[in-house]
C-alpha cells in the first residue's frame with residue numbers, strides 16, 4: 001500500500017490562528033506529542049518572524065528525535081540563514097521555502113513577472129542547497145496560478161534541487177476535481193517529477209480542505225500538510241485526523257495509508273486544544289464530543305443490535321475509551337497515579353502530581369463521582385504557574401438581582417507582589433473582569449466568551465474560553481472550575497498572561513510579509 005507522508009504545520013500555520021500564541025515550552029510539548037502520533041514531518045515555525053519564533057523552532061529541533069523538523073522561509077537569504085540557525089541540533093532538518101506564483105500575488109504583492117518569480121525562486125533554492133540536504137519548495141497560491149506556470153515552476157524547483165514540491169490551495173478556492181487535476185497534470189507533464197515528492201496543502205475557506213487533500217492523494221500526492229483539529233488562519237487548514245481516518249476507514253478506495261499511531265489522535269487533539277485555547281466544536285469530525293454519540297432512538301436501537309449499523313469507525317481507534325467512573329473521594333494517591341497513567345498522562349513530575357492530586361481531592365469533596373473527563377480537565381489545567389505573570393489567589397463576588405454586582409479579586413505576581421482590587425460591574429463576570437483589569441493594569445477587550453460543562457450534572461466542572469484583544473493583537477484564555485465565576489476569572493487571567501507573553505515575544509519581530517495564508 002502507498003505511504004502518504006504527513007507534514008504537520010500546527011506549530012506554524014496553526015499557530016497563526018487568531019488569538020493563538022504558544023510559548024517555547026508549549027511548542028515542545030506539542031511537538032513531542034506529534035512525534036508520539038507518528039507524524040513524519042513537523043513544521044515548527046517561521047524563524048525569521050521573530051527571535052521568539054526562532055527560539056521555539058530551535059527548542060523543537062533539539063527535542064524531536066524521530067521526525068523531520070522544518071523551518072519556514074521566504075525566498076530570501078536572510079530568512080534561509082535564520083532557519084539554518086534555528087535548526088541547529090535537529091536530527092533531520094528540512095528547509096521550507098516559498099514564493100507566490102499566482103497572477104494576483106505576482107502583480108499586487110510581489111510586483112514581479114513570471115520570469116522574475118522563476119529567477120528568485122531558483123536563486124533561493126540554489127543558495128539553500130549549500131546548507132540543506134532537504135528542501136521543500138512551495139508555490140504560494142498555486143490554486144490560482146496558471147497550470148502551465150505551475151508545471152514550469154515545479155520543473156525549475158526539481159532542477160534546482162528541491163526534494164519536495166508543495167502545491168498549496170492557499171486561499172481554499174478550489175474544488176476537489178480542480179485540485180486533483182493539478183496533481184494529475186504535474187505528474188504527467190513535469191520532467192523529473194518521479195525523483196521528488198509532491199505535497200498538498202489546503203485551506204478550508206469553502207469547507208473543502210480535507211476533500212481537496214484526498215483528491216490530491218488520488219491523483220498522486222505523496223505528502224499531505226495539515227494541522228491537528230484543522231486549526232489555522234481564517235477557516236483553518238486540512239485536519240490531519242480527518243485525512244488519516246479517511247485513509248484508514250476507506251483503505252479499499254484510496255489504497256494508501258499513513259504511518260500515524262491512530263490511537264494517539266484523541267490525546268493529541270486534546271493537548272492542542274488546551275494549549276492553543278481553541279475549543280473543538282462538538283460536531284467536529286473524528287474528535288468532536290458528538291462524533292461517536294448516537295442520539296435518536298432509532299440509531300440507539302440499531303447500535304445496541306449491531307454497532308456497524310451506524311458506526312463506520314470505532315472510538316477506540318482514535319484512543320477514545322468508553323468513559324467510566326474512575327475515582328471517588330476515598331481513592332488514594334497510588335490509585336490516582338495509576339489512573340493518570342491509564343489515561344496516558346505519564347512522566348509528570350512529583351510537584352505536578354501533588355498539585356493534580358490536591359485538585360482531585362478538592363473536586364472529589366464537591367462531586368460524588370469523579371469521571372475520566374474530570375481527571376483530564378484537572379490535569380490539562382496548567383499545574384505549575386512558572387512562566388505566568390499573574391496567578392489568582394481568590395475572588396469574592398457579591399450579587400443580587402436588585403443590586404450592582406461587586407467583585408473583589410486577589411492575585412499575586414510571579415515576583416511575589418500581592419494585589420487586591422475591587423470593582424462594580426454590569427454582571428458578576430463583568431465585575432470580576434474589571435477588578436482583574438485594575439489588578440493587572442492591562443487594558444484588554446473581551447471579544448468572545450464561552451462556557452461549557454466538562455461532564456453532565458449540576459456539580460459538573462465548567463470550562464470557560466475567552467478571546468481577549470489589545471492593540472489589534474488577540475489571545476485565547478481557558479479556565480476550569482466547579483464554579484463558573486472562578487472558571488471565568490481563571491480564563492481571563494490566563495488570557496492576560498498570554499497577552500503579556502506575546503508582547504514580550506513580538507519585540508523584534510520581522511516586519512512585512514510574515515503571514516502566508
Ligand code: KIV
Pocket residue numbers: 013098138139140141166168169170171201203516517
Ligand atoms: O497556505 C500556504 O500557501 C502556506 C505556504 C507558506 C505553504 O502556508
Ligand code: ZN
Pocket residue numbers: 013168170201203516517
Ligand atoms: Zn497555509
